[in-house]
Amino acid sequence: MTLLCRTAENLYWMGRHLERAESVTRLVREHTALITDLPISSGVGWDCLLAIPGETELFLQRYDVADEANVMTYLLADHANASSLVSSMSWARENLRTTRATMPRETWRILNELSRYTTESAAQGVSRGGRHEFCERVVGGCQRLSGFLAGSMGRDPAWRFYQLGVQTERADMTSRVLDVRAGALVSLRHAHDGAFADSQWVSLLRSLDGLQLYRRLTRSLVEGDRVVGFVLGEALFPRSIGSCLQTVADLLEDLPHTAGSEQARAAARTARQRLGELPAAGWTPEMIHDEADRIQLSLAALDLVVNAVYFHLEGPLATAPGAISA
C-alpha cells in the first residue's frame, strides 16, 4: 500500500472540509429551530452563529448587520467566505478530485451530487421557509458519504488520513460550540434569568447530535455541568472532544512510525489525558473558555506536526539514504 504525501494531505483536508460542512449545517438547522421557539425577549440572536466558527470580524468587513438574512448568506451561500458551506463543499470536492484514485469510485459520484445540490440550492437554505429541508438534505448527504466511506473504504493509511481530518475538525468544532454557547449559558444560570436556558442546552446537544445519547446515558434532566462534562469527555459520545482525541491518538498509532512521528503521537496522548482530569462540576464561563482555548491550541499544534511529518517531508528527510525503502 502506497500513499503519496500530497494525496495524504488532500485526504486529510477533504475530511476536515466535509466535517465542517456538516457541522455548520447542523448548527444552522438547530439554531433556527431554537429561535423559532424562543420569544423575542430572550435576546438570542443570530450573531452567536458567527462567534462559534470565529467569523464575526470577517463578517463585519463585508456586512453591516448580523441579521438572519446576512448571517445565513454568509454561512451557507457566500463563496467569498472561505469557510461557508458552499466553500467547504467545493474545497472538499477539489481535494477529492486529486485523490480520487485512492477512494472508492462511488465517492466521487456522491460528493459531486452533494456539492452540486449545495451550490444550486444554497438560496433555499438562506430563506427560513426552505431552510430545514435544505439542511436536512445537506446533513443527510454528508452522512451518506461518511457512511459509505465507513462501509467501503479499506482501513489503510488513506482512510486514516481522511479520519484524522474528520476527527480533528470535529474536536475543533465541538470545542468552539462549547466555548460560545455553554459559556453564555453557564452565566445565565448564575444570574437567575435562565428561563430559556433549558431549551438552549437542549439545542446545544442537538447541534452536536448528542441529545438522545445524553438522555440515555445520564437518565437525568439536561443540566449545565453534566452537559459540559458530556461534551468534553464522554467516551461513548462520538462527538465529545475526548472521543475525537482518543480516535486521533489511535489513528496516529496505526500510521507509519517514521522519523519525527512520535512527536505527533505524544501530542495527541497529552491532550487526551488532560481531559480525563477535569472537574465534574462547578464550571464557570472562564473555566470553559480556558479549556476550549487549550484544546484548540493543542489541535493546531497537532496539525503542524502532522504536516511536517507526513505531508511536507522536503529535502534531507525525503532523500536521506536511510529512509529509502527500495
Add this chain to the structure above:
Amino acid sequence: MTEPADAATPEETTRYGDGTGDPAGSADRNGSFDGYDPTGWYDELVEGSGMPRAAARELLAHLQSLTLDELRARQRAAEIDIAASGITFSLYSEAEGNIDRAWPFDVIPRVFSSTEWARIEVGLAQRLRAINLFIDDLYHDQVSLRDGIVPRELLESSPGWRPECVGISPAHQVWAHICGSDLVRDRDGSMYVLEDNLRVPSGVSYMLENRLVTKRVFAELFERQSIRPVDRYADDLLATLRSLSARPDPMVVVLTPGVYNSAYFEHSFLAMQMGVELAEGADLFVEDDVVFLRTIEGPQRVDVIYRRVDDAFLDPEVFRPDSVLGVRGLMRAWTAGNVAIANAPGTGVADDKAVYCFVPDLIRYFLAEEPVLDNVPTWRCEDPTHLSHVLANLEQLVVKPTNESGGKGLLIGPHATRAEIDDYRVRLRAEPRGWVAQPMLSLSVAPTLTPGGVEPRHLDLRPFTLQGATTRVTAGGLTRIALRRGSLVVNSSQGGGSKDTWIVDTP
C-alpha cells in the same frame, strides 16, 4: 468491406430512410425512427436499401419500438447520469480560465459486426507493430532510411526527433505502448486510418464511461444480444505497463501534469481503474539515476511511468528548463534503464502526418505483410510534385499541419473562403514540410438524437492499441460525432459529441 447481406425479408422489417420520407412505423404509434433518412451517406446502422445492418437489427428494432419522447427520456437519463458521475472534460477559455463541461454523449450506440471488427483489430495491431519497429530502427541503425523506405530529410526535419534517444533500447523494442488511431469510413464503406496518435492519446476513459452509461440506460438490450465488453482495458493497460519492467512486482505510476490539464479526468480515472498512484512531477524525484515516489512512509522506487506529459516537459534537465511538470533527472534514469516510460521519449517522431504517409510501406518493409487497413490518400507538400498538385486543388482538399493534434490548423477546402485559401497557399509555399493534404472524405453517418428528432450525423472512431510483451486492441473504441448537421468536426473541444461503440456478434 461491405456488410453481410441482410437475411430478413422486407416484409418483416421496418425500412429506414427509403428516400420518400414517409413514416415507416405502424399506424397507431410513431416510432422514434420514423422519417429517418440517411440517403446520400454511408450509414453505420442502416443499409442503402433502408434495411438495418445485421449487427444493428436488434438495436434498431428496439429504438423503433420507442416513441421519440421515450427516446428523449433515455437521453435525459443518460445526461443526468453523466452530470451526477462528474464525467467532464475541461475547456480552456480566455474569459473563465479552465471550465469543466459535462461530457457530450448521444444515447444511440454505433455498431460494428464482430466479423468486420476482427479485421480492423488485426489491421491496428499490425500498424502499431510496424511503427514501433520503425521508431526503434530510427534510434539505432536507420536501415529503413538507408534502404530509402522513408526519406532521411523527413526524419531530420521532424520536431518529434530526440537525439537524446539514440542508442536507447526500450523493452520489447517497443516505444509507443499506447496508440490511439483515428479511423473514418468513406461513402463506399471502406475504412481508412486518418492518423495515429502516439504521443499522449486521450479518450479511452470516455469509451469506458460511455459503456457504463449505456448499460444503465439500455440495460434490456444487453440481455438480448452478445455485445463485447470493453472493461478489460484497465487490466490490459496495467499488464502492458508491467511488462515493461524486468523487476518483480514493478511499481507503476501515472504521471499527470495536474488538475488543470484538460485530460485530468482521464488520468485520475485510469490510475484509479488500475489501482496505481496518480503522481504529479513534484511527487517524484531522482537519486542515483533511480526514480522515487514521495510517500508517507518515505521514498519508494518507481519502475514504470505511464506519462501523460509531453516530451518537452518531462525533464527540465534535458528538455524545457522552465518545466515544473516533469521530474529533474528522469531522462538519466530512463537512459540508465532504471525506469520505463510509456510512451517512450522520442516516440513523437512517428506521430507526424508526413511519416504517416509511409506506414503502409513500413508494414511491408518490417513485417513483410500487406497492410490490412488503408491510409487516406495523402499528399506531402514537402514533395514538389505533391505540392503543385495540392496548390492546384486546394478547393477540394483538406490541408493539415503535420505536427498538431485536436483538429487545430485545418483548412477544409470545400468550406473555405477565397481569402482563407489564398492565405494557405502562401503558408504552404513558405513551409511545405509543415503540411499534408487529403481528399475531402464523405464521412459515414449514424442516427443521432437531435432537437429535430433522429437525424444522421458524421462520425469517426478512435480505437486504442496497446503493445508491450503482447499487442491488444480495445473492443471498439471512442466514437466521436459532429453534433451539428453537415459538420465534420468531431473534437469535443469544438462542439463534438460521442457515442457508445458496440461490437456485436452476428449469426
